[in-house]
Amino acid sequence: MTRQEKSQVIEDLTAQLAGTNVVYLTDISGLDAETTSNLRRSCFKAGIKLEVVKNTLLEKAMEASEFDYGQLPTVLAGNSAIMIAENGNAPAKVIKEFRKKSDKPLLKGAFIHQAVFIGDNQLDALIALKSKEEVIGEIIGLLQSPAKNVVSALKSGGSTIAGLVKTLSER
Structure with missing residues:
Protein backbone atom coordinates (compact mmCIF):
# COMPACT_ATOMS: atom_id res chain seq x y z
CA MET A 1 0.00 0.00 0.00
CA THR A 2 1.49 3.34 -1.03
CA ARG A 3 1.75 6.34 1.23
CA GLN A 4 -1.00 8.09 -0.74
CA GLU A 5 -3.34 5.09 -0.41
CA LYS A 6 -2.68 4.98 3.34
CA SER A 7 -3.48 8.67 3.75
CA GLN A 8 -6.70 8.15 1.77
CA VAL A 9 -7.71 5.25 4.04
CA ILE A 10 -6.96 7.38 7.11
CA GLU A 11 -9.12 10.20 5.71
CA ASP A 12 -11.96 7.76 5.02
CA LEU A 13 -11.75 6.26 8.51
CA THR A 14 -11.63 9.71 10.09
CA ALA A 15 -14.77 10.69 8.17
CA GLN A 16 -16.52 7.50 9.29
CA LEU A 17 -15.55 8.12 12.92
CA ALA A 18 -16.72 11.73 12.72
CA GLY A 19 -20.11 10.61 11.42
CA THR A 20 -20.96 8.34 14.35
CA ASN A 21 -20.99 8.18 18.13
CA VAL A 22 -21.00 4.38 18.29
CA VAL A 23 -17.79 2.47 17.48
CA TYR A 24 -17.00 -1.10 18.53
CA LEU A 25 -13.58 -2.73 18.09
CA THR A 26 -13.70 -6.51 17.77
CA ASP A 27 -11.41 -9.43 17.11
CA ILE A 28 -12.72 -11.71 14.37
CA SER A 29 -9.47 -13.56 13.72
CA GLY A 30 -9.79 -17.28 13.19
CA LEU A 31 -13.23 -17.11 11.59
CA ASP A 32 -13.48 -18.90 8.28
CA ALA A 33 -14.97 -17.22 5.19
CA GLU A 34 -18.47 -18.64 5.67
CA THR A 35 -18.67 -17.61 9.33
CA THR A 36 -17.33 -14.14 8.54
CA SER A 37 -19.92 -13.81 5.79
CA ASN A 38 -22.67 -14.80 8.23
CA LEU A 39 -21.40 -12.21 10.71
CA ARG A 40 -21.45 -9.54 8.00
CA ARG A 41 -25.04 -10.50 7.12
CA SER A 42 -26.10 -10.28 10.77
CA CYS A 43 -24.48 -6.86 11.04
CA PHE A 44 -26.13 -5.65 7.83
CA LYS A 45 -29.57 -6.75 9.06
CA ALA A 46 -29.01 -4.83 12.31
CA GLY A 47 -27.86 -1.68 10.52
CA ILE A 48 -24.22 -2.09 11.51
CA LYS A 49 -21.25 -1.49 9.24
CA LEU A 50 -18.49 -4.09 9.78
CA GLU A 51 -15.06 -3.43 8.33
CA VAL A 52 -11.67 -5.05 8.90
CA VAL A 53 -9.05 -2.34 9.43
CA LYS A 54 -5.33 -1.98 9.89
CA ASN A 55 -4.54 -1.05 13.48
CA THR A 56 -2.03 1.69 12.71
CA LEU A 57 -4.33 3.37 10.20
CA LEU A 58 -7.27 3.26 12.60
CA GLU A 59 -5.11 4.65 15.40
CA LYS A 60 -4.06 7.58 13.21
CA ALA A 61 -7.70 8.16 12.24
CA MET A 62 -8.66 8.22 15.93
CA GLU A 63 -5.91 10.75 16.62
CA ALA A 64 -7.14 12.94 13.75
CA SER A 65 -10.76 12.69 14.90
CA GLU A 66 -12.50 15.37 16.95
CA PHE A 67 -13.53 12.84 19.62
CA ASP A 68 -11.39 11.76 22.56
CA TYR A 69 -11.18 7.97 22.40
CA GLY A 70 -9.27 7.72 25.68
CA GLN A 71 -7.69 4.29 26.16
CA LEU A 72 -9.43 2.74 23.14
CA PRO A 73 -6.35 2.88 20.84
CA THR A 74 -4.44 0.74 23.34
CA VAL A 75 -6.56 -2.31 22.44
CA ALA A 92 -23.26 -5.80 21.45
CA LYS A 93 -26.49 -7.69 20.79
CA VAL A 94 -25.17 -9.00 17.46
CA ILE A 95 -21.91 -10.12 19.10
CA LYS A 96 -23.77 -11.88 21.92
CA GLU A 97 -26.17 -13.59 19.50
CA PHE A 98 -23.35 -14.64 17.17
CA ARG A 99 -21.30 -16.08 20.03
CA LYS A 100 -24.01 -18.64 20.67
CA LYS A 101 -22.67 -20.45 17.58
CA SER A 102 -19.00 -19.40 17.67
CA ASP A 103 -16.45 -18.21 20.23
CA LYS A 104 -15.77 -15.07 18.18
CA PRO A 105 -16.06 -12.11 17.72
CA LEU A 106 -14.42 -10.89 20.89
CA LEU A 107 -15.07 -7.35 22.06
CA LYS A 108 -11.86 -5.37 22.38
CA GLY A 109 -13.48 -2.07 23.23
CA ALA A 110 -16.27 0.35 22.43
CA PHE A 111 -16.82 4.08 22.18
CA ILE A 112 -20.42 5.12 22.78
CA HIS A 113 -21.37 8.79 23.05
CA GLN A 114 -18.07 9.87 24.64
CA ALA A 115 -17.91 6.82 26.97
CA VAL A 116 -15.15 4.25 26.50
CA PHE A 117 -15.58 0.58 27.38
CA ILE A 118 -12.52 -1.69 27.35
CA GLY A 119 -12.58 -5.49 27.35
CA ASP A 120 -14.87 -8.38 26.49
CA ASN A 121 -16.23 -8.40 30.05
CA GLN A 122 -18.13 -5.17 29.22
CA LEU A 123 -20.40 -6.93 26.71
CA ASP A 124 -23.32 -7.48 29.11
CA ALA A 125 -23.16 -3.85 30.27
CA LEU A 126 -23.26 -2.69 26.65
CA ILE A 127 -26.28 -4.89 25.91
CA ALA A 128 -28.11 -3.31 28.85
CA LEU A 129 -27.66 0.19 27.41
CA LYS A 130 -30.92 1.63 26.19
CA SER A 131 -31.31 3.36 22.88
CA LYS A 132 -32.60 6.90 22.61
CA GLU A 133 -35.96 5.62 21.37
CA GLU A 134 -36.31 3.21 24.31
CA VAL A 135 -35.59 5.97 26.84
CA ILE A 136 -38.08 8.33 25.17
CA GLY A 137 -40.70 5.56 25.19
CA GLU A 138 -40.20 4.97 28.91
CA ILE A 139 -40.47 8.69 29.66
CA ILE A 140 -43.68 8.97 27.64
CA GLY A 141 -45.08 5.94 29.46
CA LEU A 142 -44.27 7.52 32.82
CA LEU A 143 -45.86 10.81 31.79
CA GLN A 144 -49.02 9.08 30.55
CA SER A 145 -49.51 7.04 33.70
CA PRO A 146 -51.11 9.77 35.90
CA ALA A 147 -53.43 10.83 33.08
CA LYS A 148 -54.55 7.23 32.59
CA ASN A 149 -55.34 6.96 36.31
CA VAL A 150 -57.56 10.04 36.20
CA VAL A 151 -59.37 8.83 33.08
CA SER A 152 -59.96 5.39 34.55
CA ALA A 153 -61.23 6.98 37.77
CA LEU A 154 -63.69 9.08 35.81
CA LYS A 155 -64.91 6.07 33.84
CA SER A 156 -65.25 3.74 36.82
CA GLY A 157 -67.24 6.17 38.95
CA GLY A 158 -69.88 6.70 36.33
CA SER A 159 -71.34 10.10 35.68
CA THR A 160 -72.52 10.83 39.19
CA ILE A 161 -70.62 13.21 41.36
CA ALA A 162 -70.92 10.94 44.39
CA GLY A 163 -69.35 8.05 42.44
CA LEU A 164 -66.57 10.32 41.20
CA VAL A 165 -65.77 11.63 44.70
CA LYS A 166 -65.84 8.09 46.09
CA THR A 167 -63.48 6.80 43.37
CA LEU A 168 -61.04 9.70 43.78
CA SER A 169 -61.03 9.33 47.57
CA GLU A 170 -60.18 5.63 47.22
CA ARG A 171 -57.17 6.44 45.08
Whole structure:
Protein backbone atom coordinates (compact mmCIF):
# COMPACT_ATOMS: atom_id res chain seq x y z
CA MET A 1 0.00 0.00 0.00
CA THR A 2 1.49 3.34 -1.03
CA ARG A 3 1.75 6.34 1.23
CA GLN A 4 -1.00 8.09 -0.74
CA GLU A 5 -3.34 5.09 -0.41
CA LYS A 6 -2.68 4.98 3.34
CA SER A 7 -3.48 8.67 3.75
CA GLN A 8 -6.70 8.15 1.77
CA VAL A 9 -7.71 5.25 4.04
CA ILE A 10 -6.96 7.38 7.11
CA GLU A 11 -9.12 10.20 5.71
CA ASP A 12 -11.96 7.76 5.02
CA LEU A 13 -11.75 6.26 8.51
CA THR A 14 -11.63 9.71 10.09
CA ALA A 15 -14.77 10.69 8.17
CA GLN A 16 -16.52 7.50 9.29
CA LEU A 17 -15.55 8.12 12.92
CA ALA A 18 -16.72 11.73 12.72
CA GLY A 19 -20.11 10.61 11.42
CA THR A 20 -20.96 8.34 14.35
CA ASN A 21 -20.99 8.18 18.13
CA VAL A 22 -21.00 4.38 18.29
CA VAL A 23 -17.79 2.47 17.48
CA TYR A 24 -17.00 -1.10 18.53
CA LEU A 25 -13.58 -2.73 18.09
CA THR A 26 -13.70 -6.51 17.77
CA ASP A 27 -11.41 -9.43 17.11
CA ILE A 28 -12.72 -11.71 14.37
CA SER A 29 -9.47 -13.56 13.72
CA GLY A 30 -9.79 -17.28 13.19
CA LEU A 31 -13.23 -17.11 11.59
CA ASP A 32 -13.48 -18.90 8.28
CA ALA A 33 -14.97 -17.22 5.19
CA GLU A 34 -18.47 -18.64 5.67
CA THR A 35 -18.67 -17.61 9.33
CA THR A 36 -17.33 -14.14 8.54
CA SER A 37 -19.92 -13.81 5.79
CA ASN A 38 -22.67 -14.80 8.23
CA LEU A 39 -21.40 -12.21 10.71
CA ARG A 40 -21.45 -9.54 8.00
CA ARG A 41 -25.04 -10.50 7.12
CA SER A 42 -26.10 -10.28 10.77
CA CYS A 43 -24.48 -6.86 11.04
CA PHE A 44 -26.13 -5.65 7.83
CA LYS A 45 -29.57 -6.75 9.06
CA ALA A 46 -29.01 -4.83 12.31
CA GLY A 47 -27.86 -1.68 10.52
CA ILE A 48 -24.22 -2.09 11.51
CA LYS A 49 -21.25 -1.49 9.24
CA LEU A 50 -18.49 -4.09 9.78
CA GLU A 51 -15.06 -3.43 8.33
CA VAL A 52 -11.67 -5.05 8.90
CA VAL A 53 -9.05 -2.34 9.43
CA LYS A 54 -5.33 -1.98 9.89
CA ASN A 55 -4.54 -1.05 13.48
CA THR A 56 -2.03 1.69 12.71
CA LEU A 57 -4.33 3.37 10.20
CA LEU A 58 -7.27 3.26 12.60
CA GLU A 59 -5.11 4.65 15.40
CA LYS A 60 -4.06 7.58 13.21
CA ALA A 61 -7.70 8.16 12.24
CA MET A 62 -8.66 8.22 15.93
CA GLU A 63 -5.91 10.75 16.62
CA ALA A 64 -7.14 12.94 13.75
CA SER A 65 -10.76 12.69 14.90
CA GLU A 66 -12.50 15.37 16.95
CA PHE A 67 -13.53 12.84 19.62
CA ASP A 68 -11.39 11.76 22.56
CA TYR A 69 -11.18 7.97 22.40
CA GLY A 70 -9.27 7.72 25.68
CA GLN A 71 -7.69 4.29 26.16
CA LEU A 72 -9.43 2.74 23.14
CA PRO A 73 -6.35 2.88 20.84
CA THR A 74 -4.44 0.74 23.34
CA VAL A 75 -6.56 -2.31 22.44
CA LEU A 76 -5.50 -2.13 18.79
CA ALA A 77 -3.38 -5.26 18.60
CA GLY A 78 -3.74 -8.35 16.46
CA ASN A 79 -6.58 -8.52 13.97
CA SER A 80 -9.18 -5.78 14.38
CA ALA A 81 -12.57 -5.14 12.90
CA ILE A 82 -14.58 -2.00 13.45
CA MET A 83 -18.36 -2.00 13.91
CA ILE A 84 -20.13 1.32 13.33
CA ALA A 85 -23.79 1.73 14.24
CA GLU A 86 -26.45 4.29 15.10
CA ASN A 87 -27.81 2.37 18.09
CA GLY A 88 -25.42 2.04 21.05
CA ASN A 89 -26.31 -1.52 22.00
CA ALA A 90 -26.98 -3.04 18.56
CA PRO A 91 -23.39 -4.29 17.95
CA ALA A 92 -23.26 -5.80 21.45
CA LYS A 93 -26.49 -7.69 20.79
CA VAL A 94 -25.17 -9.00 17.46
CA ILE A 95 -21.91 -10.12 19.10
CA LYS A 96 -23.77 -11.88 21.92
CA GLU A 97 -26.17 -13.59 19.50
CA PHE A 98 -23.35 -14.64 17.17
CA ARG A 99 -21.30 -16.08 20.03
CA LYS A 100 -24.01 -18.64 20.67
CA LYS A 101 -22.67 -20.45 17.58
CA SER A 102 -19.00 -19.40 17.67
CA ASP A 103 -16.45 -18.21 20.23
CA LYS A 104 -15.77 -15.07 18.18
CA PRO A 105 -16.06 -12.11 17.72
CA LEU A 106 -14.42 -10.89 20.89
CA LEU A 107 -15.07 -7.35 22.06
CA LYS A 108 -11.86 -5.37 22.38
CA GLY A 109 -13.48 -2.07 23.23
CA ALA A 110 -16.27 0.35 22.43
CA PHE A 111 -16.82 4.08 22.18
CA ILE A 112 -20.42 5.12 22.78
CA HIS A 113 -21.37 8.79 23.05
CA GLN A 114 -18.07 9.87 24.64
CA ALA A 115 -17.91 6.82 26.97
CA VAL A 116 -15.15 4.25 26.50
CA PHE A 117 -15.58 0.58 27.38
CA ILE A 118 -12.52 -1.69 27.35
CA GLY A 119 -12.58 -5.49 27.35
CA ASP A 120 -14.87 -8.38 26.49
CA ASN A 121 -16.23 -8.40 30.05
CA GLN A 122 -18.13 -5.17 29.22
CA LEU A 123 -20.40 -6.93 26.71
CA ASP A 124 -23.32 -7.48 29.11
CA ALA A 125 -23.16 -3.85 30.27
CA LEU A 126 -23.26 -2.69 26.65
CA ILE A 127 -26.28 -4.89 25.91
CA ALA A 128 -28.11 -3.31 28.85
CA LEU A 129 -27.66 0.19 27.41
CA LYS A 130 -30.92 1.63 26.19
CA SER A 131 -31.31 3.36 22.88
CA LYS A 132 -32.60 6.90 22.61
CA GLU A 133 -35.96 5.62 21.37
CA GLU A 134 -36.31 3.21 24.31
CA VAL A 135 -35.59 5.97 26.84
CA ILE A 136 -38.08 8.33 25.17
CA GLY A 137 -40.70 5.56 25.19
CA GLU A 138 -40.20 4.97 28.91
CA ILE A 139 -40.47 8.69 29.66
CA ILE A 140 -43.68 8.97 27.64
CA GLY A 141 -45.08 5.94 29.46
CA LEU A 142 -44.27 7.52 32.82
CA LEU A 143 -45.86 10.81 31.79
CA GLN A 144 -49.02 9.08 30.55
CA SER A 145 -49.51 7.04 33.70
CA PRO A 146 -51.11 9.77 35.90
CA ALA A 147 -53.43 10.83 33.08
CA LYS A 148 -54.55 7.23 32.59
CA ASN A 149 -55.34 6.96 36.31
CA VAL A 150 -57.56 10.04 36.20
CA VAL A 151 -59.37 8.83 33.08
CA SER A 152 -59.96 5.39 34.55
CA ALA A 153 -61.23 6.98 37.77
CA LEU A 154 -63.69 9.08 35.81
CA LYS A 155 -64.91 6.07 33.84
CA SER A 156 -65.25 3.74 36.82
CA GLY A 157 -67.24 6.17 38.95
CA GLY A 158 -69.88 6.70 36.33
CA SER A 159 -71.34 10.10 35.68
CA THR A 160 -72.52 10.83 39.19
CA ILE A 161 -70.62 13.21 41.36
CA ALA A 162 -70.92 10.94 44.39
CA GLY A 163 -69.35 8.05 42.44
CA LEU A 164 -66.57 10.32 41.20
CA VAL A 165 -65.77 11.63 44.70
CA LYS A 166 -65.84 8.09 46.09
CA THR A 167 -63.48 6.80 43.37
CA LEU A 168 -61.04 9.70 43.78
CA SER A 169 -61.03 9.33 47.57
CA GLU A 170 -60.18 5.63 47.22
CA ARG A 171 -57.17 6.44 45.08
